[in-house]
Amino acid sequence: MPFWQTSNGNGNAASSSTTTTSSSSTSSSSMSSNNSNGNNGCQQNQSNQLGETRSSLYYSTNAISFVTKSLLPTRRRLRLDPPNKLFFPYEPGKQVRSAIGIKNTCKYHVAFKFQTTAPKSCYMRPPGAILAPGESLTATVFKFVEPPENNDRQMDQRSRVKFKIMSLKVKGEMEYVPEMFDEQKDQVAVEQILRVIFLDPECPSPALEKLKRQLAEAEAELEARKKPPEDAGPRVVNEGLVIDEWKERRERYLARQQVEVDSV
Numbered sequence: 450m451p452f453w454q455t456s457n458g459n460g461n462a463a464s465s466s467t468t469t470t471s472s473s474s475t476s477s478s479s480m481s482s483n484n485s486n487g488n489n490g491c492q493q494n495q496s497n498q499l500g501e502t503r504s505s506l507y508y509s510t511n512a513i514s515f516v517t518k519s520l521l522p523t524r525r526r527l528r529l530d531p532p533n534k535l536f537f538p539y540e541p542g543k544q545v546r547s548a549i550g551i552k553n554t555c556k557y558h559v560a561f562k563f564q565t566t567a568p569k570s571c572y573m574r575p576p577g578a579i580l581a582p583g584e585s586l587t588a589t590v591f592k593f594v595e596p597p598e599n600n601d602r603q604m605d606q607r608s609r610v611k612f613k614i615m616s617l618k619v620k621g622e623m624e625y626v627p628e629m630f631d632e633q634k635d636q637v638a639v640e641q642i643l644r645v646i647f648l649d650p651e652c653p654s655p656a657l658e659k660l661k662r663q664l665a666e667a668e669a670e671l672e673a674r675k676k677p678p679e680d681a682g683p684r685v686v687n688e689g690l691v692i693d694e695w696k697e698r699r700e701r702y703l704a705r706q707q708v709e710v711d712s713v
Contacts, residue, residue: 526559526616527580527640528552535612536660539647541596548663549643551614552585558621561640562630563588564613570595571610574671579625587667592645608645616640 530550537545553559562577570593578586590612616638617630630637648657 525640526553526555526618526638527561527614528554529614529641529643530663533641533643534646535590535643536646536648536656537590537592537594537608538650538657538660539594540650541594544591544593546664547590547592547645548587548660548667549590550585550587550663550666551580553580553582555618556582558582558619558623560617560619560625560629562615562617562627563590564615565610566612567592567610571612573612574667577625577627579619579623581622587663587670589664589667589671594647608647610645612643612645614640614643 528551530552535547535549537547539545551561558579558581560577560579563573565571565573572591574589574591575586580586592610615630617633617636619629646656648654648660650657
């Protein structure tokens, strides 16, 4: 066989082998690329699904937490007496009074504030204050009782007027100003909505007796607040010796003056 035929045959064989190898490599790379793309797609889908799962779990947890908080009773900062009512003597055409005891049950200072649905015919004394931990006071509530229509003397025990007591945590002792409740709305808690209950002043009852006692306590507390602070008096040292501070200062001043005169 001529050498050129042998050479062509070998060349064709080599060419065929090269073509086959090339096509195999292309197929392999194509399959590898497809596999890689497929893996990337799967990983991306898994990441998306994981992100969606985490997001749904986050919102579900927040929703459950919100529902739980809404169902749980709000922790009270104040103890009220009576707890949810204001008792007034029923005297149509007159201004009558009620009383309520308010005590701070927290370990920090708490401000409270009264609100009413009838500010023109009702007011509170004091309308608000700051209570130290464990401190209490008796507030007086004034209300004008509207005369009944058609001169009906039958007493309606309930009134549509309501009162609301709100509380706010404050930092230590400070002067009470109503604006603090507007400035810190997010921290304000509604302690109680108080309903008005009328009592027959001519019919003795435990509620009426308690009201009279609380009104007397409120008046006594008011008089005590009006009085100027009493002088602590002379200072007493360890051994029981009573020293008048002003006298002591005067004696030191006179002694200093005497020294200056002697030096001249």
